[in-house]
Amino acid sequence: MRRLEPDQSARPRKGDTWVMQTSAPRIAVIAAHPRKRSFTLTMAAAFADTARAAGCEVDVRDLYRLRFDPRLRAAEMPDHFGATVRPDVARERAAVAGADIFAFFYPLWFNATPAMMKGYVDRVFGMDFGYSAIHAGGNHPLLGGRKMITFTSSGAPQDWVETTGAWSAMQRHFDAHFAAMTGMEIIGHHNFGSVGQGMRKDAVERCRTEVEDRARRIVGAYRRD
Numbered sequence: 001m002r003r004l005e006p007d008q009s010a011r012p013r014k015g016d017t018w019v020m021q022t023s024a025p026r027i028a029v030i031a032a033h034p035r036k037r038s039f040t041l042t043m044a045a046a047f048a049d050t051a052r053a054a055g056c057e058v059d060v061r062d063l064y065r066l067r068f069d070p071r072l073r074a075a076e077m078p079d080h081f082g083a084t085v086r087p088d089v090a091r092e093r094a095a096v097a098g099a100d101i102f103a104f105f106y107p108l109w110f111n112a113t114p115a116m117m118k119g120y121v122d123r124v125f126g127m128d129f130g131y132s133a134i135h136a137g138g139n140h141p142l143l144g145g146r147k148m149i150t151f152t153s154s155g156a157p158q159d160w161v162e163t164t165g166a167w168s169a170m171q172r173h174f175d176a177h178f179a180a181m182t183g184m185e186i187i188g189h190h191n192f193g194s195v196g197q198g199m200r201k202d203a204v205e206r207c208r209t210e211v212e213d214r215a216r217r218i219v220g221a222y223r224r225d
Contacts, residue, residue: 022224023223024056025056025101026056026101029044030061030063032105038107039195046208055219068092072119078133101149101187111169129142130142142183144183152190152191153195158192159193
């Protein structure tokens with residue numbers, strides 16, 4: 001897996017908007033699933049491989065294989081006196097700091113973001129990376145100009161996820177709030193419904209093709225020639 005090495009001189013300061021430093025967008029694929037041979041990681045690999053083939057530099061962060069710890073310690077909390085960034089969080093921030101686009105892949109559990117991914121967001125995209133405090137109160141987004149796209153899966157059909165209100169609730173309470181806090185622009189969230197262990201191979205291939213097509217469109221839309 002290749003690491004996106006950030007150009008330190010190009011990192012945004014307060015009030016700055018991120019500008020792509022390369023002709024093709026640099027992408028961080030962040031995936032969470034306990035099974036290595038899962039639908040989630042299959043789709044993440046398809047997205048990453050397609051983006052690489054189109055000339056992008058891609059870093060895949062497979063959170064379970066990295067043994068990332070999603071638990072936020074008291075000493076990491078922004079209001080803790082002498083709050084410090086733990087080494088594992090520092091490594092992750094260094095790995096994804098140069099990304100123009102963040103692509104998230106995870107299953108929906110209880111119609112919500114699983115603990116591994118939520119903990120990654122809490123710890124890695126927290127204070128001094130995703131946002132900073134301002135003296136007058138509130139927060140200042142630090143990832144303006146970056147993009148985020150999300151691919152999720154659910155055992156329930158998509159129409160059920162929508163009619164129960166779970167889909168709109170997740171987009172409002174997680175996606176929209178995450179983007180607002182960090183300044184990122186949401187460029188899509190696609191959920192694959194009716195995903196399970198007995199899923200037909202042709203159905204998986206249709207999903208893979210959809211993810212690959214989406215990756216190509218994204219690269220084409222944000223490429224600077």
